[in-house]
Amino acid sequence: MAKLQPVKGTxxxxxKEGRAQHHVINMAARVSRSYGYDxxxxxxxxxxxxxxxxxxxxxxxxxKEMFDFQTKGGDHVVxxxxxxxxxxxxxxxxxxxHDLPGRYFYAGPQFRYERPQAGRYRQFTQIGVELVGPEQxxxxxxxxxxxxxILADLGLTEHITVHLNTLGDTDSRNAYRSELVAYFQDHRDRLSEDSLTRLEKNPLRILDSKDEGDRALLPAAPKFVDHLNALSQDHYAAVKAGLDNLGLPYQHDDNLVRGFDYYCHTAFEFITTQLGAQGTVLGGGRYDGLAKLLGGPDMAGVGWAAGVDxxxxxxxxxxxxxxxxxVVPLGAEAETRAQRLVxxxxxAGLLVDMNYSGNMKKRLTRANKVQAAxxxxxxxxxxAAGVALVRDMEDGAQREVALDQLVAELSA
RNA sequence: GCGACUGUAGCUCAGCUGGUUAGAGCACCGGUUUGUGGUACCGGGGGUCGUGGGUUCGAGCCCCAUCAGUCGCCCCA
Known part of the structure; x- marks a missing residue:
């Protein structure tokens, strides 16, 4: 039992589970296509x-979370x-x-070297969209x-709330960050150990700490929305107005922060309370500086990723x-005829199940198991009579249909 | 990386204060029914009790280690 198992976190x-995942991906592909994503x-x-x-x-x-390795050629890849x-x-x-705006949809496995737990794996699947070019x-x-x-078509929206915040542009963010750091410096004695290191590395992260002592400091902490310059303010207001216009529900969340440096302005997370500690089901935001960080031209972008698992x-x-x-054939001759029929x-596009052996009883048991109608x-x-028996698996009623009309009749 | 809990059949679990051939339900296979399933009854296969060591006359049960899983922290989908 402990021997041949998949690698930790995979x-x-x-x-059932596999089908549920494919359904999510198929739905996302369909809906995003209607939004023009390729x-x-x-x-x-x-x-x-x-x-x-x-x-x-x-x-x-x-x-600490990258699965990285050296190739034989000496490249460092991840x-x-x-x-x-x-x-x-x-x-x-x-x-x-040179072909903007661009709309891209993706679905596929991602990898993070972390401790697996509820709703978290080392190999997991994400779907996502990226809309690049427009700054609007x-x-x-x-x-x-x-x-x-996508979540609506999956029937999941009633358990999910959309949290929205703005991280502002670089100027706003820097201004806010220094004030926030000053505030927490004044209260260092009340910060958790984790948050003390966050204060050095990524002070914004203190905002979504789960530590109660940290949380007690938040209501009095400076708010991002109060430190936005005019441009950032306008952007955020327009996003909210746009969502209102579509009638999409959301709530402003002062403490919503995103993990990666490339985010700016709009940040959002779709959160459920039904998955234990890992309630974020979809998250994203704007990343206008990303292309430049990668050595490309200036290019605005917004997008999100959602966890298929x-x-x-x-x-x-x-x-x-x-x-x-x-299809249940009895005898060698019937078997040959049945293979052609199947x-x-x-x-003709019908979904057919037929076994290679077994008497009638076994084959009907099998038909029952695959939930044949x-x-x-x-x-x-x-x-001999040139017919087949068509049996309704619900009520057991049987009728004869001529063999050469069977496909037409079943397809109707 | 840190913490808590769990590890008995393919799955879900039982196994009394350590006691002799380790059980149940579901699933699977066969039979009652030689051309009629889903119900019922009868039978069958399947377990190095995660692994290694220790304590003991004796360990699934106690101790240590190790591995794996689950959940939480950090962080994120």
């Missing part, structure tokens, strides 16, 4: 440089811990900066609306697809 996906698939690993500057040299992801930096790198690499607040609204619509957990199970039709049925029974008598 898992095999199949059956699918993009970037490599699962990149040069380290793609991540350490944009995410922040001192961020946890960079300092399994992507998130996908935004990779997409922006791809946009620069392929000269797509309408783009932020567009992106948030797309995320909301977490969404699938909320979903519980995927809706069942069409019920299969079970081939034709499948060509109907069974097609073909024995020697039926072959």
């Amino acid at each position: 898992r095999d996906l199949f059956g 699918r993009i698939d970037t490599p699962m690993f990149e040069q380290v440089e793609v991540f350490n500057r944009p995410l922040g040299e001192t961020s946890d992801v960079v300092t 399994l992507r811990p998130e996908n935004t930096a990779g997409v922006v790198r791809a946009i620069i690499s392929n000269g797509l900066t 607040p309408a783009a932020d609204v567009d992106v948030i609306a797309c995320g909301w619509q 977490r969404l699938a957990m909320l979903l519980g199970s995927a809706p069942v697809d069409q019920a299969p039709i079970a 081939f034709e049925m499948r060509a 109907t069974a097609i029974i073909i024995g020697e008598d039926e072959i």
